[in-house]
Amino acid sequence: MGSYKIAIIEGDGIGKEVMAQALRILCELEQLEPEISFQLEQLDWSSDYYLEHGRMMPENWRDILMPQDAILFGAIGDARVKDEVTIWELIMPIRKEFRQYINYRPVQSLPNIASPLEDKTGINFSIFRENAEGEYSNSGGRMFKGEPSEMAIQNTIMTRTGIERITRAAGEYARKHGKCKVTSATKSNAIIHTNTLWDECVERVMREEFPELELESYYIDALAAYFVQRPKSFEVVLASNLFGDILSDLGSGIVGGLGLSPSGNINPEKDYPSMFEPVHGSAPDIAGLGIANPIAQIWSAALLLEHIGETEVAGKVINAIQAVLEENRVLTKDIGGQATTEEMGTAIIEKLNAQYT
Numbered sequence: 001m002g003s004y005k006i007a008i009i010e011g012d013g014i015g016k017e018v019m020a021q022a023l024r025i026l027c028e029l030e031q032l033e034p035e036i037s038f039q040l041e042q043l044d045w046s047s048d049y050y051l052e053h054g055r056m057m058p059e060n061w062r063d064i065l066m067p068q069d070a071i072l073f074g075a076i077g078d079a080r081v082k083d084e085v086t087i088w089e090l091i092m093p094i095r096k097e098f099r100q101y102i103n104y105r106p107v108q109s110l111p112n113i114a115s116p117l118e119d120k121t122g123i124n125f126s127i128f129r130e131n132a133e134g135e136y137s138n139s140g141g142r143m144f145k146g147e148p149s150e151m152a153i154q155n156t157i158m159t160r161t162g163i164e165r166i167t168r169a170a171g172e173y174a175r176k177h178g179k180c181k182v183t184s185a186t187k188s189n190a191i192i193h194t195n196t197l198w199d200e201c202v203e204r205v206m207r208e209e210f211p212e213l214e215l216e217s218y219y220i221d222a223l224a225a226y227f228v229q230r231p232k233s234f235e236v237v238l239a240s241n242l243f244g245d246i247l248s249d250l251g252s253g254i255v256g257g258l259g260l261s262p263s264g265n266i267n268p269e270k271d272y273p274s275m276f277e278p279v280h281g282s283a284p285d286i287a288g289l290g291i292a293n294p295i296a297q298i299w300s301a302a303l304l305l306e307h308i309g310e311t312e313v314a315g316k317v318i319n320a321i322q323a324v325l326e327e328n329r330v331l332t333k334d335i336g337g338q339a340t341t342e343e344m345g346t347a348i349i350e351k352l353n354a355q356y357t
Helices: 015-032 047-053 061-065 083-097 160-176 194-209 220-229 241-254 295-307 311-327 341-354
Strands: 003-011 037-043 070-075 102-108 124-130 140-143 151-154 181-186 214-219 236-239 262-266 274-278
Touching: 003 015, 015 037, 015 070, 015 295, 015 311, 015 341, 047 083, 061 083, 070 295, 102 241, 124 160, 124 241, 160 181, 160 194, 160 236, 181 194, 181 220, 181 241, 194 214, 214 220, 220 241, 236 241, 262 295, 274 295, 295 311, 295 341, 311 341
Parallel strands: 003 037, 003 070, 070 274, 124 236, 181 214, 181 236
Antiparallel strands: 102 124, 102 262, 140 151, 262 274
8 A cells, every 4th residue: 555646637528527526536545545645646638738739738748647656537539629639649649658558448247237138147258458559550641632542541560569468468367367268359361461460479378378278269240249149258358459449349338338337558567657547438418417427437446546556445446336336226317317427426435435334
């Protein structure tokens, strides 16, 4: 236990509203756990910042973030600023330059949460998405804009190092948490260069370093169907940047929606700070109404706590979320209730406090 430096980036839209509830949780934990303290640095990097300064972050953003133990991020996206600006000038530079090559997303059934699946209970798996290269590489370009011959090229870049380290992370997680199987997403029958390299590297690492774990590999189209047909059969899912992004949202959908799903962009060596954020976007249609669900943001804060070593405390935060849902009394509109964002935050704090009495 100790003092932790946490950078806070609320971002746009409901990011500000849900972040406020996550910060209430951190402040409450300082009272409940006297040996823990947080030094929070609020950063106003957002679309408003861009419109004022012409950039999403200041030039010295690396110097500002490097001393931090972790970053808690809200949401980004504003109709006044192009998506490629908000993404490629804020989130992507942090992920790539800080070597946050693991995108970790838990997919878990929650009490009393509606699902499009008939049998919605007992779903509990994790997705390890390669987060620093792959299909989301800024390599390519466009030519002959506006002409009939206009063309675009977007290069996928996969390296042996990148594939091996995300495979190793998935295997180590499976071993640590008593899992038996890792499922790899591929499309090497059609994408014959990058995905064949993916298959070869994944198989080699699993065979040599995790022989006790079963490795199964499915083409991405079939795997998407299996997520719906038999989601309980998965334990740890391993995927490239694009495939992992799609599967993560599908996983969130089958357990209740993006408003409930957290994620971590992780540099496991801790050479750089890792960043934790909800899966949902800035939701401009409900921004300012005070009705956004803060669970994904609070759960992301719990993942942050686990990353910095406060595993027991992180578990108590997750327990508090589940207790509120189990009680089925205080619910925001997206999950069938009428509670406000603040009321949901208060209910979670009450359940958190109950674990200390």
